[in-house]
Amino acid sequence: MTVLLYLVPAALCLGLLGLAAFLWSLRAGQYDDMDGAAVRVLQDDDLADPRGRR
């Protein structure tokens, strides 16, 4: 059962990583505009237009 000695800490670390990621995204304001994020992903204004106009 010595495998537990590194499996359990590994599982906990992964969990903590997830928690940290969530808290970071909350602080970064990713939950302030839930509807906007869903539609912003469809915009393609970050692509250069081949014909040189927007």
Next chain:
Amino acid sequence: MAMGAQVIDLPAMGAATVEEPAQDYSLFLHRDPAGQAEMAFAIEGVDCAACIDEIEDAAEAAPGVVRARLNYTTHRLTVCWDAKAVPQPAAVMAALVRAGYRAYPFEADRLEAIEHATSRHLLRCLAVAGFAMMNIMLLSVSVWSGNVTDITPETRDLFHWLSAVIALPAAAYAGQPFFQSAFRTLKARSLNMDVPISLGVTLALGVSVFETLNHAEHAYFDSAVMLLFFLLTGRYLDHAMRRKTRAEAGNLAALKATTANRIEADGTLVTVPAAAVKPGDEVMLRAGERVPVDGVVLSGTAAVDESLVTGETLPRRVAPGEAVHAGSLIHDGTLRLRTTAVGEDTFIDEIERLLDKASTARGRYVRLADRAARLYAPVVHATALLSLIGWLLAGASVHQAVLIAVAVLIITCPCALALAVPAVQVVAAGTLMRHGILLNSGDAFERLAEVDTVAFDKTGTLTLPEPRLAANRDVPPGLMNAAARLALASTHPLARAIAAAHPDAIPVEGAREVSGAGVEAIIDGLPARLGSPSFCDCEGLAAQRAEQEPDASLVAVRLGHQSAVLEVRQALRTDAVAVVEELQREGRHVALLSGDRTAAVAPVVRTLGIADWWAELRPAGKIAVLESFEARGRVLMVGDGLNDAPSLAAAHVSLSPITAADVTRAQADAVFLGEKLAPVATALHVAARARHLMQQNLTIAVVYNLIAVPLAIGGFVTPLVAALAMSGSSVIVTLNALRARTGVPAAKEAP
């Protein structure tokens, strides 16, 4: 009343060129440490994904703007200016108007900022509890399956210690909202739901540590943390609903925010937000504007419509030295005011006194959840204590008896109970929002559902806030067209009503104002006039009409030799008759309480078929009538005027249209949008359904306890059983709450 009808002078304003004053929005600008200026706008007309790009591009093209970001959920735009540039909010607003959107300067109020911070804290607690719950469950499931197979005591102890290391700090952090609230309540020598929650969690953790020290088979770390997770979910949902309605209400307040024309020390006129005006400042008011502050007239005379203040539809003439109240509408003339009070201080003394009294009376209402908690906490604690004593008497060891008592506390902890009410509220508030009703207070559902009497105000509530041109059958089309064209040259409210009824009329060139009388011009070679009956030489006709129609305002029109008298009156909301009838059919008692003249109220009452009505009521009189109703049942008050504010606060529950006076809207439990009265009926229906579901949920929670508590007392509750029971009941209650989306008569979507 010798003569009911009002005959008013009608001067033109549009003909004279009035120069636009400069605009000053510095009140809304915030500077960050780096020197960048920031300002928020509430945007009207955002309805598709493409709007985001258009709005942000338009704003960023304005001079000096470095960044513009639209929040699509709240319809708010944050614009950031370069530190070196001079911020020009007016340029951004103009750019947005060109793009087809209206922007209003926005200032988040302090309360909204606090709520935002609280809700983030709750979400962080929820995240920590969720993380801890999942990781402890990983260890617990191993222990449970190990207990029935071949786990060694050493491994079990290791897993229990690991659980303790996760659970103790997590509970200390995520339990803060409950511990703090329980502590506050105990300090005030009272009880709420948070007291048994805090006690249950603390005891469960304490006993688990003790059991772990003694190498026992069972520990309750997972139960304690799972409890916190479900309870936090309920609390977060409750909070999210209130925050969302508040954000929506904040936008509406920005959209409705008034501006004032302040006279600067050097005599120039500057347009500022009404909030920037201070007592002592001088402001200029012109015909057609709403008074933004309380003030005393310094110079000028005008007729002011105080229907939003007193409910009286007959305008009052004011002269220098007289007081004018915020919310009044200037009919004609120009006034120069010295400000005496602004913002929330714009109360009439009488209203303020009544409001204080009424609000304290409202505080007596106890929410359904709190009533349940008052009953709940003593029962739970008594049961746990009794099972402890019972097992001791039956000869069990102290250790065993304490374990069972703690199991009782854990299993009765109000997970389902805590979710039962907020889950329904969130779903039902969403339904109301889709129907154009915005809640101010979360417990409004419970109170709305108890209503058996509906009391309406007349002016602005049953009737539309703006006067409408009555149907004039006998006016020749040519004459009507002339009236509409002349009306476009005036800002007088009566003229605006005529112009609004004929949107396709073309303005007349060279319209001339005749002071205190009306507008005149040449149309198709004929002299045309619109204004007071004496101005148009038809006093005889007007006097005759005034007798027939005592509640209407009369405007005369003349084209060549033809002349006619037009009636402008407060028109009923289009569906008022249907809604009143529906309420009566459902067995509700409908009453009308108005501050207006009897002559103006009587025809409305006749049309609507309301038997119980009062006219010429003072605010105190309205409260007295409401109190006589309250003796028999529960009253819903619907009103919009400043004079209604005390009665809205005194009634069991209250609604007001979005056009209501600011003070009044703040007193109402919910605000409805649009020109229809249907939201009143919809609110009652949704509330009835929501209350039904809340009660159903509470029943589910009680039934769950009836099954679980005997098991716990009997000593059969292992951590596994506790986990299954708690999560099972919470899921059932949440699913049941989702039914609040359905079962409301459709066909009543907001316009």
